[in-house]
Amino acid sequence: MQTIYLGGGTPSRLSLDQFERLIDVLRQRFDLSRLCEFTVEVNPEDISAGYLHGLKHLGVTRLSIGVQSFQPDLLEFMHRAHTSRQAHHALELVSDTGFTSFSVDLIFGNPRQTMKQLRDDLRQLLAYRPPHISAYALSIEPKTRLGKQHKLGRLKPADDDDVAAQFHLIREKLEKHDIRQYEVSNFAKHGHEAVHNSAYWQHENYLGLGPAAHSFFWAGDRKSAIRFNNSPDIHAYGQVFASQNPKKVNQPEIRESFAGQESLTLQTLANERIMMGLRTREGVSESELSSRYNYSLNITQRKQLELFRKEGLVAPVDPLRLTAKGIVLVDAIILKLL
Secondary structure (H helix, E strand, O other), rough: OOOEEEEOOOOHHOOOHHHHHHHHHHHHHOOOOOOEEEEEOOOOOOOOHHHHHHHHHOOOOOOEEEEEEEOHHHHHHOOOOHHHHHHHHHHHEEEEEEEEOOEEEEEEEOOOOOOOHHHHHHHHHHOOOOOEEEEEEEEOOOOOHHHHHHHHHOOOOOOOHHHHHHHHHHHHHOOOOOEEEEEEEEEEEEOOOOOHHHHOOOOOOOOOOOOEEEEEEEEEOEEEEEEEEEEHHHHHHHHOOOOHHHOOHHHHHHHHEEEEEEEHHHHOOOOOOOHHOOOOOOOOHHHHHHHHHHHOHHHHHHHHHHHHOOOOOOOOOOHHHHHHHHOOOOHHHHHHOO
C-alpha cells in the first residue's frame, strides 16, 4: 500500500482515540512499509493544535482543508459550518504544527461571487503559502438546499462566461506563485502533487472502505477490471461486519453491502484513460493506450484531433495532451473525441 486517504465526509469529527484504533486495524491488515502519503480531510471548525499534533504522531503526512472561501456571505450562502475567522485559524494551526504538505479547497463560480471577492480569497489564501490547492466550480446538486432553491426558481446558477473568467483568474494568480495546474481542478507546487489522486487517474488498483466507498481492481490477466461501490446505507454496510466471526456472514448479507459492481472491458478502460488523461498535465500517450489497453485511435478521432491542434486546443505531438486553452474546454473536447 502506497497511500491512504480518509475523506469523503467529515473524518475530522473522529477523536484521536478513534483515529488510533482505525490506523491500528489498517496496520494489522495491510503492509504500510511503503506508505508515501497519508491524507486526512479536516474541517476548519473541528481542529485544534493538539488534534493536529495527534494526527501527525499517528503518521498522517498530509491534510486537505475545506476552506472554500473567506467571504462570510458566501460561506453562509453555501451553508458552511465554519466562519472566516475559523478558516484563518485553521491555516495558522497547520503552519504552526509543521505540516509541510497540505491542500486547501477553494470554491468559485458561486452565483453571488464577484471577481473582487475571488481576488480577495486568493490574496488571503496565498498568504499561507499553500503547496496544493483544489479549485472547484460550485455544483448545484438536485437534493441539496441549493438544488431545491434552484428548482423553485429562487436561485440562478452563475453565468458560464463568468465562471470561465474566474477560472482564468485562479490559474493566472496561482501560476505567479509557482502553483501549477496539473489536473483540471488541482494546482500544486513542484513535488506536492497528490499521489493518491493519480492512482484514480492512471487506473491503479485501489480499495475503498466504508459506506459509499468505491474500489477498482484489475483482473489477473490485465485484460479486464472491476469497479464496485459499497452501499451508502451505513446500517446495510455495517451488518456485514457485525458478526465476530466473518465466516458466519452469508453471501446474501455480503451482497447487501454493495450498491453495484461493474465489469470493465479494455475498450471501456481505454476510453476512461483518455478522459482522465486529458484532464491532467501529462496527458496520455498512444503507446500506453496500445500496450496497456490494446487500443488505437481510429481515422475519425485522428481527424478530430488535427482540427483541435489547428485550433490550439491539443498539443502538436504525442502524448495526447490539452493546451492551456484546451483544458478549459476539456468536457466538450472529450465528448467530440469519444
